[in-house]
Amino acid sequence: MPASTAALRAANARRVLDALRRGPASQAELARRTGLAPATVSAIVRTLTATGSVEVSIGTSNGRRAHEVRLGSGPVAAGIDLDHRHIRVVVGSGSVLAERFVEVDADLSAVEGIDTAVRLLEEALRESGRDRLAAVALGLPAPVDVRTGEVGSSSILPNWVGVRAEDVLRDRLGLPVVVDNDSNLGALGEMTWGASAGKRDSAYIKASTGIGAGLVIAGELFRGLAGTAGEIGHTTIDENGPVCRCGNRGCLEMLAGVPILLRLLEQAYGRALTLPEAIARAQAGDPGCVRVLADAGRHIGVAAANLANLLNPEVIVVGGELAQAGDLLLDPLRTVVRRYAIPSAASLAEVVTTQLGNRAEALGALALALQHAERLPFEH
Numbered sequence: 183m184p185a186s187t188a189a190l191r192a193a194n195a196r197r198v199l200d201a202l203r204r205g206p207a208s209q210a211e212l213a214r215r216t217g218l219a220p221a222t223v224s225a226i227v228r229t230l231t232a233t234g235s236v237e238v239s240i241g242t243s244n245g246r247r248a249h250e251v252r253l254g255s256g257p258v259a260a261g262i263d264l265d266h267r268h269i270r271v272v273v274g275s276g277s278v279l280a281e282r283f284v285e286v287d288a289d290l291s292a293v294e295g296i297d298t299a300v301r302l303l304e305e306a307l308r309e310s311g312r313d314r315l316a317a318v319a320l321g322l323p324a325p326v327d328v329r330t331g332e333v334g335s336s337s338i339l340p341n342w343v344g345v346r347a348e349d350v351l352r353d354r355l356g357l358p359v360v361v362d363n364d365s366n367l368g369a370l371g372e373m374t375w376g377a378s379a380g381k382r383d384s385a386y387i388k389a390s391t392g393i394g395a396g397l398v399i400a401g402e403l404f405r406g407l408a409g410t411a412g413e414i415g416h417t418t419i420d421e422n423g424p425v426c427r428c429g430n431r432g433c434l435e436m437l438a439g440v441p442i443l444l445r446l447l448e449q450a451y452g453r454a455l456t457l458p459e460a461i462a463r464a465q466a467g468d469p470g471c472v473r474v475l476a477d478a479g480r481h482i483g484v485a486a487a488n489l490a491n492l493l494n495p496e497v498i499v500v501g502g503e504l505a506q507a508g509d510l511l512l513d514p515l516r517t518v519v520r521r522y523a524i525p526s527a528a529s530l531a532e533v534v535t536t537q538l539g540n541r542a543e544a545l546g547a548l549a550l551a552l553q554h555a556e557r558l559p560f561e562h
Contacts, residue, residue, distance in 0.1 A: 191226070194216075194218055194222060194226055195226050195229070195230060197216045197218065198212055198216060198218070198223060198226050198227070198230065198236075199230070199235065199236075199253070201215040201216050202236065202251060202252060202253050203253065206250050206251060206252035207250070207251060208249060208250055208251070209223050209224055209227060209249055209251060212227070212251060227249075227251055230254075231254075234254045234256055234257040234258065234275070234316065235253070235254055235256060235257065235556065236251055236252065236253060236254045237251070237252055237253075237254040238250070238251050239252070256275045256276055256552070257275065257316035257317070257552060257555040257556065258273065258274065258275050258279070258310070258312045258314070258315055258316060259273075259274070259275070259315055259316050259317045259318065259319070259548060259551035259552045259554070259555050260272065260273045260274075260303055260306070260307070260315050260317075260318045260319075260547075260548065260551055261318075261319050261321070261367070261544050261545065261546065261547025261548030261549070261550065261551055262299045262302075262303065262318065262319070262320045262321065262544070262547055263321045263364060263367070263543040263544035263547055264295050264299055264320060264321065264322055264323075265323055265364065265390070265391075265543070266288045266323055266390075266391045266392075267285060267286060267288055267391065268283065268284065268285050268286060269283070269284055269286055269295065269298050269299050269302060270282070270283045270540075270541065270543075270544040271283075271299060271302040271303050271306050271544065272306070272541070272544045272545060272547070272548050273303070273306040273307055273309075273310045273312070273315070273548075274310075274548055275552070278545075278548070279306075279309075279310035279311070279312065280305075280306040280307070280309035280310040281306060281544075282302035282303075282305055282306045283302075284298065284302065286298065288391075289341065290341070291341045292341055292342045292345045292347070292350075295341075296347070296350055296351060296354065299320070299351075300351075300354055300355065303318070303355075315355075315357055316357075316358070316551075316552075316555035317357060317358040317359070317360065317551045317552070317554045317555040318351065318355060318357050318358070318359050318360075318551055319359070319360045319361070319362065319367070319547040319548070319550040319551035319554065320347055320348075320351060320359065320360075320361045320362075320547065321361075321362055321363070321364035321366075321367040321543050321544070321546065321547045322339060322342065322347065322361065322362075322363065322364060323339065323363075323364050323390075323391065323392055323394075324339035324342065324363065324392075325363055325408075325409055325410040325413055326347075326361050326362055326363050326409050327408050327409050327410075328405055328408060328409035329408060329409075330346070331346045331347070331348045331349065331361060332344065332345065332346055333345065333347075347361045348360065348361045358554060358555070360550060360551065360554045362405075362409075362547075362550060363394065363396070363405075363409065363412070364388060364394070364543045365386060365387075365388045365394035365395055365396040365412055365543075366396040366403055366405060366412070366546070367396070367542075367543045367544075367546030367547045367549075367550060368386045368388050368396050368499075368501050368502075368536075368542040368543045368546055369384065369385070369386035369395075369396025369397065369398050369403060369499075369546065370396065370398075370403060370546035370549050370550055371538050371541075371542040371543060371544075371545040371546030371547075371548075371549060372384070372386050372499045372501070372536060372537065372538060372542055372546070373398055373401075374545070374546070374549040375537075375538060375545060375549075376499070376536060376537035376538040376542065376545075377497065377499045377534050377535075377536060377537040377538075378398065378496075378497050378499055381398070381495075381496045381497050382400060382401055382496065383398060383399055383400065383493060383494065383495045383496055384398045384495045384496055384497045384498070384499065385397055385398070385412075385486075385489045385493060385495050385497075385498045385499070386398075386498075386499045386501060386536075386542070387414070387482065387485070387486060387489075387498065387499070387500050387501065387502070388501050388502040388542075388543070389438065389440075389478070389482055389500060389501070389502040389503070389504035389505065389511075390439075390440055390502035390503040390504065391439060391440050391441060391503075392415050392435055392439060393414060393415035393434050393435050393438060393439060393482065393485075393502075394412055394413055394414060394415050395412035395413075395414045395485075395489060396412055396546075397411055397412050397489075397493065398495075399493065414434060414485040414488075414489070415433060415434050415435035415439070416428045416430065416433045416434070416435060417433065417434055417485055417488070418430060418431070418432050418433060419432050419433070419434050419437055419481055419484055419485075420432030420437065423436060423437060424436045424437075434481055434482065434484075434485050437477075437478075437481045438477075438478040438481040438482050438504075440457055440503055440504065443457075443460070443474050443475070443478055444456075444457065444460065446474055447460055447470065447471065447474055450470050451470070455471075457503055457504075457506070458506070460474070460475070461475070461506055461507045461510070464507065464510050465510065472510065475504075475507050475510045475511050476510065476511075476513075476514045477514075478504060478511060479507075479510070479511040479512060479513070479514035479515040479518075480514045480515070480517075480518050482500075482504075482511075482515050483514060483515040483516070483517065483518025483519050483522070484518055484522060486498050486515060486518070486519050486523075486531075486533065487518060487519045487521070487522035487523040487528070488522075488523075489531075490519060490523035490524075490527040490528060490531040491523050491524055491527050494526075494527050494530065494531070495530075495531055496530060496531070496532065497531065497532045497533075497534060498519075498531050498532070498533045498534070499534055499535070499536055499537075500512060500515065500533065500534070500535055500536065501535070501536035501538070501539075501540075501542045501543075502540075503540070505535050505536050505539075508535060512533060512534075512535060515533060516533045519531065519533060
């Protein structure tokens with residue numbers, strides 16, 4: 183279908199939905215409210231009914247039997263956050279109906295990851311009491327090439343090289359699937375339900391095993407030409423620093439990524455610490471743990487200051503595992519932003535922690551799946 187035809191159908195569908203916000207109506211009344219032809223209204227109602235956007239019941243109009251159309255509860259979709267260390271699945275519509283979470287091995291293969299995600303999705307769908315989904319969105323901790331659907335960097339998620347996750351998951355589920363970078367989905371989650379809701383321009387920094395950013399410009403996710411916008415984890419902080427898996431030296435990820443921080447602490451304490459343990463020790467005043475988290479905040483602050491200068495966002499939301507450190511991380515981060523961002527950008531860019539916690543990416547995936555479900559009937 184030509185793009186102009188699809189756009190026209192989408193615009194007409196919005197007219198029908200806007201008309202229904204004034205109250206239920208017969209299809210004939212909808213035609214009068216919208217100025218659309220009765221046959222056009224009938225076709226749109228059939229499509230919107232299939233997605234759950236509207237519901238149709240038998241009523242009367244002027245003493246005659248008629249189909250009454252009203253706004254539905256909306257389509258039910260699913261979001262999957264497939265991280266290096268966990269998989270989270272949420273099923274929902276305007277709210278979450280069911281959720282599943284499992285920790286996984288960092289070296290999980292693409293096939294194992296998808297198998298586990300599908301199992302969790304089937305469990306969540308049964309719990310939700312719904313029998314079908316309109317769409318599914320999958321988040322991966324790597325850039326996703328929007329032109330090919332493949333992971334955009336073999337060094338970041340090597341087990342997924344050459345895997346078109348969208349195609350594989352679509353074939354497994356028999357459902358429409360869309361795949362995106364998890365930082366983008368964290369940004370979408372916070373924009374939809376969290377700390378950046380109602381903000382026109384914002385950035386979401388996921389500070390975890392890797393470090394990435396999701397960028398929102400004029401209320402829309404900005405992915406760049408190939409989907410790699412926001413890869414701040416591979417910006418150079420120290421050109422003489424340690425070699426990164428991407429081939430460069432001193433990348434932010436090599437200075438503030440969780441594995442690097444835990445390695446530093448293991449060297450200092452003679453045994454491995456978990457991140458929650460390191461944060462708890464820092465909160466109790468342990469100087470070594472305080473220093474490592476503060477240094478991470480300062481390094482991330484340099485990247486955040488650059489984002490403030492480039493995008494001039496209203497808010498920078500910090501999420502991911504490191505966000506659990508709260509002000510131990512954010513206070514040094516804010517200090518660096520104030521120091522390195524130009525005053526007008528620094529004064530406007532509020533730096534806050536995620537409101538959605540470690541669910542931000544999965545909830546963002548749900549939001550993307552719901553958007554995809556609502557557009558699908560009018561794009562094909």
